[in-house]
Amino acid sequence: MKNSLKELRTEAGWSQVALGEKLGVSRQTIIALENGKYDPSLKLAFSLAKVFERRIEDIFTNE
Amino acid sequence: MESICESNKQYRRQMLIWAVTYCVVTYASVYTLKNAGIEHFGLRTLIALTPMLPIAWVGVIIMRFIRSLDELQQKMQFEAVVFSAVMTGLLTGAYGFMEGVGYPKLDTIWILPMLMIFWVIGQALARRRYK
Numbered sequence: 001m002k003n004s005l006k007e008l009r010t011e012a013g014w015s016q017v018a019l020g021e022k023l024g025v026s027r028q029t030i031i032a033l034e035n036g037k038y039d040p041s042l043k044l045a046f047s048l049a050k051v052f053e054r055r056i057e058d059i060f061t062n063e
Numbered sequence: 064m065e066s067i068c069e070s071n072k073q074y075r076r077q078m079l080i081w082a083v084t085y086c087v088v089t090y091a092s093v094y095t096l097k098n099a100g101i102e103h104f105g106l107r108t109l110i111a112l113t114p115m116l117p118i119a120w121v122g123v124i125i126m127r128f129i130r131s132l133d134e135l136q137q138k139m140q141f142e143a144v145v146f147s148a149v150m151t152g153l154l155t156g157a158y159g160f161m162e163g164v165g166y167p168k169l170d171t172i173w174i175l176p177m178l179m180i181f182w183v184i185g186q187a188l189a190r191r192r193y194k
Binding site: 024025026028029031032035037038040041044 | 132133134135136138190192193194
């Protein structure tokens with residue numbers, strides 16, 4: 001699954017640590033998400049959508 | 064919710080206290096068995112088993128720590144534990160068959176350290192996979 005997390009995070013001006021703190025996850029998890037190495041759970045995907053004020057399908061694409 | 068950073072610090076602190084406690088209890092157990100002149104078999108067994116108390120305690124510390132991790136970190140720990148179980152099973156199983164053809168009998172006390180070593184290796188492999 002592809003995602004636009006890195007672009008969204010950069011746009012918001014947040015570091016990986018800051019985003020991790022907002023979501024309650026580690027920087028390691030943010031890195032894995034951004035690199036497409038890990039697909040989040042539905043719960044985390046909803047949290048990401050809430051933090052970035054986007055719909056889940058605007059952040060993740062099934063490619 | 065407790066932050067992941069705070070959980071890590073707490074885990075390290077608890078593991079340090081545990082390591083010191085384990086060393087003291089194990090030393091006291093071995094020393095007592097060798098020097099106290101206790102003859103009663105049941106009592107000697109109890110004293111020999113006292114290091115198992117801190118070992119049980121470390122299990123609780125590890126379980127608490129794993130529950131405090133986020134979803135990816137828990138997945139990585141799961142993969143590391145499975146790796147450790149498979150490798151330990153393969154090695155102990157293979158050596159068990161080798162004992163059947165004359166290799167020296169090895170003490171089962173080495174199984175736990177083996178599990179721990181393969182767990183650490185499994186964690187490193189999982190970290191590399193999700194980097």
